[in-house]
Amino acid sequence: MRYLAESFVLGALRRGHPNEQFLGPVYAAERLGVRYVEVTPKAGRFEIFLHTVEAVGHQAFLDLVKFPPLDQDDEEEQFYRLVTAAGDPLSALKAAEDVTGAVRQRWVNASMSQDEYADFVRAGRPQHSSPDRHPWPAPTGQPAQ
Numbered sequence: 001m002r003y004l005a006e007s008f009v010l011g012a013l014r015r016g017h018p019n020e021q022f023l024g025p026v027y028a029a030e031r032l033g034v035r036y037v038e039v040t041p042k043a044g045r046f047e048i049f050l051h052t053v054e055a056v057g058h059q060a061f062l063d064l065v066k067f068p069p070l071d072q073d074d075e076e077e078q079f080y081r082l083v084t085a086a087g088d089p090l091s092a093l094k095a096a097e098d099v100t101g102a103v104r105q106r107w108v109n110a111s112m113s114q115d116e117y118a119d120f121v122r123a124g125r126p127q128h129s130s131p132d133r134h135p136w137p138a139p140t141g142q143p144a145q
Helices: 004-014 071-079 089-100 111-123
Strands: 018-027 031-042 045-054 079-087
Touching: 004 018, 004 031, 004 071, 004 089, 018 089, 018 111, 031 089, 031 111, 079 089
Parallel strands: none
Antiparallel strands: 018 031, 031 045, 045 079
């Protein structure tokens, strides 16, 4: 089972382990990118980072953290943007959902987003839904596709 039950996500965060969620494709200047969100415990709070990277991967290169930012002119803002923070794990998940469109039932352990990306690549990089037919969340401020 890839996705974590809410109790496992909350427990991991309380123990100091980050969790991630692959959010799917995004386009900028006709270039394909992907987004993923990360909730990271740090100094008594929980930081929510949104990563937007160019989708340069293939079957042999799936490590999202090594992908370049989608917007080369705004590397820090686009690649590793702190979008909000919360004081407890449940509030952090809610904040991540509100800000990025993340879905409670689709959190994975840290670094497992690259497995989601691998499925995305193998499925032909579907635009509107994940390989298991779950609709991609819309980026903040944009309507669902």
